[in-house]
Amino acid sequence: MSRPTFTRRMGLLCVLSLALAACGGQKWETHNITGLMPDLKFTLTDTRGRTVHAGDFAGKVNLLYFGYTNCPDVCPLTLAGIARTLHDLGPSASRVRVLFVSVDPKRDSPKVLHRYAKAFGPQFIGLTGTQAELQALSKRYRVSYSYGKPDAHGDYVVNHSAAIFVFDEKGHARLIMNHTYSSKAMAHDLRQVLDASG
Amino acid sequence: MPLKSLRPGLALLLVLSMSPAVAASSPAITNAWIRWLPGGGPLGGYFVVHNRSDKALELVGASGPAFSRIQLHRSIQVHGMDKMIHLHSITIPAGGTLRFRPGGYHLMLWRQSPVTIGDHVDICLRFADGEHETVQFRIKGPAG
Numbered sequence: 001m002s003r004p005t006f007t008r009r010m011g012l013l014c015v016l017s018l019a020l021a022a023c024g025g026q027k028w029e030t031h032n033i034t035g036l037m038p039d040l041k042f043t044l045t046d047t048r049g050r051t052v053h054a055g056d057f058a059g060k061v062n063l064l065y066f067g068y069t070n071c072p073d074v075c076p077l078t079l080a081g082i083a084r085t086l087h088d089l090g091p092s093a094s095r096v097r098v099l100f101v102s103v104d105p106k107r108d109s110p111k112v113l114h115r116y117a118k119a120f121g122p123q124f125i126g127l128t129g130t131q132a133e134l135q136a137l138s139k140r141y142r143v144s145y146s147y148g149k150p151d152a153h154g155d156y157v158v159n160h161s162a163a164i165f166v167f168d169e170k171g172h173a174r175l176i177m178n179h180t181y182s183s184k185a186m187a188h189d190l191r192q193v194l195d196a197s198g
Numbered sequence: 199m200p201l202k203s204l205r206p207g208l209a210l211l212l213v214l215s216m217s218p219a220v221a222a223s224s225p226a227i228t229n230a231w232i233r234w235l236p237g238g239g240p241l242g243g244y245f246v247v248h249n250r251s252d253k254a255l256e257l258v259g260a261s262g263p264a265f266s267r268i269q270l271h272r273s274i275q276v277h278g279m280d281k282m283i284h285l286h287s288i289t290i291p292a293g294g295t296l297r298f299r300p301g302g303y304h305l306m307l308w309r310q311s312p313v314t315i316g317d318h319v320d321i322c323l324r325f326a327d328g329e330h331e332t333v334q335f336r337i338k339g340p341a342g
Contacts, residue, residue, distance in 0.1 A: 077300035
């Protein structure tokens, strides 16, 4: 291929991608899952012991993350990353809520879960449920969780999904991200979801 | 600064570098910190260990007065699942550096007395050759 032809082709590609961008083809730094996962739906228990449903959380962009409070490494890493992302979002962060769903209801009492979630910011809400409720929610988003064998002290690890699911203000699934993304990348994508929600 | 005033410092540096008391082979441990979390659950501890010797270094345990138990752990992600593995030893190759950081290698620490954000706590790291290093870990907030 001669160089002028190559340059012309590259130029054409640029024009095409610009045209796509102008037509609303947004670029995402994390994973866009619009239309690929079901809307947010669950029955769980909040940290006051009340039964709550997804509808109670409508009207905000919701981030859904599964974890447990005896998790000293990855859960706080993920929640701290979300906290930095909300900080980067500035005033728009008030339109975002973080649902931290404990898949360890045996150890995570409402009080413990409340304190753990709130340690990362006012938008962080602790939720948990019965095994049936937690399994229904996990299956809905094609993730799972499992418990390790208890040690001599009765401590056990919980294997859980790394994914942070993002739902827009209408409850439609929009993004999957995780702690390996920078807060800048997560804020970029959340801003696009917030802008689209108006 | 006049050159003359530098001399005592230089002399001290020269003495220290020749002194057998400063074992060039002892591991250098930096950036030691612990993430505080509310409640009584375990905490994660992090540091960077640089093995300055020409032999592999094997970290086999840790202990500290504020903690009833400390384990060596590693977080791994398998098929989108976060798992945590308990390790009995971690090898740092000769001349190598190993970073204990969130989402990877870490200490898992069970509190026996409360620790406060901003404090420093002593933790003794034990190696297979019988050597140990006491390091001050800074307690940081939940968001790091």
